[in-house]
Amino acid sequence: MALANDELTIGKNHACNGKRVDITMRKVNTLLSVDEEADWQNYLKYINIDIKFVKEKRLNLLPKYNRIVFELNKCRDELLSLKQAKLDVVT
Numbered sequence: 001m002a003l004a005n006d007e008l009t010i011g012k013n014h015a016c017n018g019k020r021v022d023i024t025m026r027k028v029n030t031l032l033s034v035d036e037e038a039d040w041q042n043y044l045k046y047i048n049i050d051i052k053f054v055k056e057k058r059l060n061l062l063p064k065y066n067r068i069v070f071e072l073n074k075c076r077d078e079l080l081s082l083k084q085a086k087l088d089v090v091t
Helices: 039-091
Strands: none
Touching: none
C-alpha cells in the first residue's frame, strides 16, 4: 500500500484483515522560519542558553556518575572476595 505524498495519516480502514500493510515514513526537518536579523539573533540566543544549561547539568551529573561507578566497582570487588572466601571454605 502506498501513501500519497499529501496523505498525512493512515487508519485502520486502510488495511484489510489478514493483509499486510507497508508503511513508509520520512522525517522532515523544518527549521524555524526567520525573516529578520533580530529574529535570528533571538533564536541563536535561546539556543546558546539551552546549550549552556545542558553543559552545566552534565558537569553536575558527572561527579555523581563517577561516585556511583566507584561504589559499583567496590561492591563488585567485595562480592568477588566473598565468593573466593566461600570457595576456600568449601575446598
